[in-house]
Each structure stands twice: as structure tokens, then as C-alpha cells.
Amino acid sequence: MNKALLYIAIIAFTIVAPFLFPAYNTQLATLWLMIIVALSWDMTGGQMGYNSLGNIFFYGTGMYVAAVVTIGLVYNVGEYTAASGGGIYEWTPTQYYTGLALSLIAAGLFCSLCAIIIGYLTFGLRGPYFAIGTLGVAIAAGELVSNWDWVGGGQGISMPSPPGDFENFKFLIYFLYAATGVALFMFCKWLYSTRFGAAINAIRDDEEKAEAMGIHTLRYKLVAWAMSAFFVGVAGAISAFQLIHFEPLETAYQTINLGIFMVVCVLLGGKGTLWGPVIGAIMFHVFKELTWNYFLGWQWVALGALIVVVVVYFQDGLMGWLATKKPEWFGETIEEKPVEAAQ
């Protein structure tokens, strides 16, 4: 009963928040983006034990898929990028919103497909090799896209500007992120309670034994990564519409920004828990905005220091810390030692 109330309160706050704090609309949207990428990173990183440093690949790919779909529905993409804003390219509202809806789905599906292909090639890598291999995929993708003139090369690509009032468009972006985030959270909550969740946890704990128990590990790993990639791809597509103009190395395949932030969010909140990534994303976003405001110039140093400190001293995250301090909150009971017997 209490839990239901909590969820209702959070949903209500989610809906009301942008109207209460219209000045912070973009901040809240970014917060939801962090929550989405953190939750989907945790699907493989925390629950399955495969620490990918390359999930940013799906974010960037989602952005580019969104751009290509939206532009390609109406015009020739190659001509559009060659003109780089020179020609007259107009979108009617119908065309724009069709493109938006289609590109969200297309980005998600395409990223899932990429995850299956890349996963098939890299899932024989374990531990740090998997992390380095996926990081390599993301860096290579960024470099290749920045040399690919058809999608604008290093200059990047511009999305059509949104029809209608820009302030209203900000609300639309916020609610797209929020809806994706809520859907992802519900999906994770359901997924971790199923047999599938148990199977990927078994892979994390001991892959050889899981295989010996008859779990087809490669299939489970591929499906899990594809699902995680779907949501990152959708988030990337929304970002593409939000940012309007983006370029490959610093925005789309931003390996050392968002690519590493999502891992830190999860570690900060607690790996392998449902609420950990959400809480971690909120904590991280607040920390990031505070350092950006008050330590301008030193923000990256502070961020690097945060990563080091979290990884070295606080790797279980907030949820892990709470679980050892207050196990009763997590439904675990500890038998009290009878004091008299000890004496």
C-alpha cells in the first residue's frame, strides 16, 4: 500500500514538475536522460556483470538514425547535408511529427540490431576486455561517422526546427524523456522478477556454472544487451530532436562525457539494484550541475576526482551501503544475538 502511494507520488511529481519549475525544464529533461541511460546500462552492467563502456555507441547511433529517418522521409539526405542549411528545406507539422514518431521506433530497433551484431562478435570477451572492446567500438564509430560525408561528416547534421512555439516543444521533449524513463523503469521492474532476470543474474555470478545449468548464455546476453540498446537508442533519438544540431565526436559519440557518466551514475547509486541507477543519476546530475556552476573550469577535474573516489571507496553505491547498514529495509531479517548467552 505504501509502495503504491510512493509510486503515485513520484508519477504525480513527474507530471507536475515541469509546470512548477518551467525555468528548469531542460535540466529536468537531462535528468531523465541520465536516468534512462543509467537504468539501461545497469541492465547489462549491474544485472548481467558485463561492464560495457561503449553504450554511448547506441546513443550516438540513435541520434543519427533519427536524423536520417526524419530528413529522409521528405528529402534526399545526401543533398540536405551537402547544402548544410543553404537550401530551403521546410517541414510541415504533419511531416515533422510523423518523422519524430517513426524515428523513435526506428532508432530503438536499429540500435537493438546493432547490439545483436556487436554482441555476437564481442561477448566472448570478459571483464576488462569487454569494456575495452566496447569502448573501441564507440570510439571507432565516432571517428568513422565524422568522416562520412553523407550524414554531414565532422560538421554534424541539423534536424528540422520544431513547428510551433518553442516553449511548448520543450514540454514535449520533457514528456518524451519522462515517458521513456517510466516505461523503462516499469520494464526493468518486471524483467528482474522473471526467469529472464534470474538467468542474467546467474550469468553475472558465474557464467560457466550458468551454462552448465543449461542456460543458453550467449542468447540471454544478446537479448539483454539488445533491450538495453533499444532504450538508449530511443533516448538518443529524443536528444537529436532536443539539440536540433549535433556533431559526431563531441555530441553523438561523446565517449568521455555521457559514455562514462552513465557508469558513474550506476556505481554511485548501487549496481545491480532497481532504484540504484535512478538515485545515482539524480545524485550525479545534482553534483555535476553544482560543480558546473561553482567550479567553472575545474568541473572536469572535480568530475574525474568523483569517478576515482566513487570507484575506489564507494563502489557498492548508496543502495549497497544502505543494504549493509539497514538490511531490514530490504526485507532481510537479522537474528539478534541473545546478549545473556554471550556472557
Next chain:
Amino acid sequence: MDQILFNLQLLLEYPIVNLKIIIDGVMIGALFALSAYGLALVWGVMNVKNLAQGDFVIAGGYVSWTLAQWGINPLFGVPAAFALMWVLGWVIYKLLITRVIERDLFTSLLATFGLAIMMAQIMNLMFGSDTQSVNLELPTLYFADGLIDIPMAKLIGVCMAAALATAVILFMKKSRMGQAIRATAQDARAARVLGIDTEKVYAFTFSLNAAICGAAGAIIVMVWVIQPFYGITYSVRAFVIVTAAGLGNLPGVIAAGLGIGAAEQYGSHIFGIGYQQAIAVLLLLLVLAYRLSQQKRNRQVLK
């Protein structure tokens, strides 16, 4: 596509261009091999995968560059960078690395990634984001009707890299500390039982790694340019080389380093300079895929 074909044709028509590319590649590769050897050392001895490797290189370069600004000959920058980076490596070891040795590998990877971000940014704040280099003001040698040009600075740099590598190899083979390092790499527990202070060995190894990287950076600043954010490219290359060669395989590391240098030069000649970074990373993926297919035959995984 036409451009690629044209470039390939050029290579076939003028074989001497091949020689130039290979010489360039070997020169670059020698420096890659140096930083990769440091990584192999740290990886093999204490199982720490140091993603800040490239930033040590760049930091060493800035040491030499700063000295050059004060009017000191950049050739003296190499030993200076070696010594200063040794101290920095020791401090970093005591503050950070000693706490991640016993932990799982992802921890060390992520912690050093954080370190890399910090170092790159601190250098950016200290020296600005412009590319910097030091001019030795030495003549350039020309061969084969001017088709092959070898600046003296590059030649000196490669000789210094070779001297440093030889010194390190001799040190590892002959000295007492080198023996202790090799013993710890083989079996840390047994080494401890036999009275080797492994903590000291770890600290020494990491400092040595930082110092080698620093010296490599001081050489790089004489022959190419450095920039605070170039570190990651050296880290990626060091990982490619070590993954390809395996740990504790010094001839392999040198061969892989030289090979990667040459492959990259070829790649950027054929596909265009914009692809140079992508080629280095794709090589890493290729190496990983190849090693994986090797392991798959015995139903094993890379871990």
C-alpha cells in the same frame, strides 16, 4: 573511393613511397612500443589496466616543453621528464593505485579512466588547449631524390627510445630489483613468502612505467605535437599493442609497436588522414576478434 584507388596505385607505381611510409611508421611505432612496454609491465606485475597511460606520455611531453620555454635544450628534457614522472607515478601509486590492485579489473580500468580525465583537464588548465611542440633546429636528411626525408630530430628521438628500451631490458634482466619485479609478476604470493616486499615492487613498477611514458612523451614533443587531450590515442595504441603481443613478451611488444606504426601510416596514406584514429581503434577490435577466435577453438574466453 576513387581517391583510395588512386592512392593505392601511387604506392604501386612508386615503390620508394612504401619505404618512406615504413620508415615513418617504424619511427612512430618505436614510441608506441615504449609506452606499451610500460603498460605491459604494470598489467603483468600488478594486474592494473592503466587507461591513463597516454596522459603520462603527454605529461612527460609538457615537462620537456616547459623546460624548453625556460631555454633548456629539449634533449635534457628527456631525463628530466623521466625523473619528474617517476615522482608523479609514485605519488599516484600511493594515492590511488595501491587501493585498486587487489580489486577486480573493471575497478582499476574505471579508476584510471577517472585519473585520465583529471590529468587531461589539469594539463588543459595549466598549458592551454593549443598544440605544442619543441623545435630542435636540426637539419633534415634527404634520400632518393628528396622522396624520403628524415629529420635529424626524429632520428635522435628513435635512438633515444632504443637506448631507453635497452636500458630498461638490461635493468629487468640483471638488477636485483628487476629480478624481484619478475618474481612478483610470476607469483606475488610466493614472492612475498620468499621475502620480497611486493608493495615496494608495485610502487617501483608503477613509477618506472610513469617514467618510461614521461620519457617517451619528451621525445614525442621534439618530433610531433602534443595537446592535453591527445592522451587517449596513446592509451588506445598501448592497449592494441599489449593485447596483440601478450604480457611479458618484450620482443612481441616491440614488433607489434613497430607494426602498428607502419599499419597506421599505410592506413592514413590510403584512406586519408582523417581515418588515422579510427584505424588504430579498428586494429584493436581486429586483434581482439582474432584472439577471441583463437580461444574459441578451446572453448575459452578472453578474461
